[in-house]
């Protein structure tokens with residue numbers, strides 16, 4: 001769906017399809033420079049928000065890789081992290097000794113990823129790095145070491161390209177700021 005189809009729900013288009021694709025390609029080139037085919041990299045997509053980033057990044061990467069998924073949730077249906085991270089679906093892969101790259105849509109408070117990093121590291125992975133398309137520097141509550149970040153964005157609630165509000169808007173091709181009248 002195009003963002004224009006829900007234009008009344010959006011106050012501002014933050015990133016267009018083209019800007020997203022450009023950044024995904026840039027991130028892929030940086031990742032390719034750091035890994036090679038023998039690394040047998042495992043991309044771990046964090047359901048559900050990271051579905052679009054994962055699909056586009058994985059196809060952009062000129063690298064032999066595996067893909068697996070975890071589902072965690074900390075937001076429920078609101079716009080504020082509850083701070084409690086729940087595993088809804090675990091990995092199917094044993095990551096002992098593996099080079100893991102977590103693929104995320106957004107770092108907001110950082111609570112989800114700091115929890116996930118500790119969780120995956122405790123399983124004995126050879127390395128665990130993070131690639132996130134978006135980060136909100138003003139919202140971060142816990143500092144995490146993120147190797148690959150796409151765009152730093154303002155502290156507003158954004159939707160589209162995987163990002164939802166109450167499970168809607170994930171299928172927008174672009175990313176926009178959600179209008180306050182939708183959630184107030």
Ligand SMILES: O=P(O)(O)OC[C@H]1O[C@H](OP(=O)(O)OP(=O)(O)O)[C@H](O)[C@@H]1O
Nearest residue numbers: 047048049073074075108109110111112
């Ligand atoms: O940095 P944080 O404040 O933890 O926020 C970021 C996380 O929140 C969202 O996921 P959510 O838990 O809403 O589930 P979803 O991916 O299914 O939308 C988003 O996709 C990130 O995973």
Ligand code: HPA
Nearest residue numbers: 108156157158159163164
């Ligand atoms: O700004 C956001 N939009 C959608 N989902 C989110 N999860 C954390 N921050 C956000």
Ligand SMILES: [Mg+2]
Nearest residue numbers: 046047048049
């Ligand atoms: Mg998520």
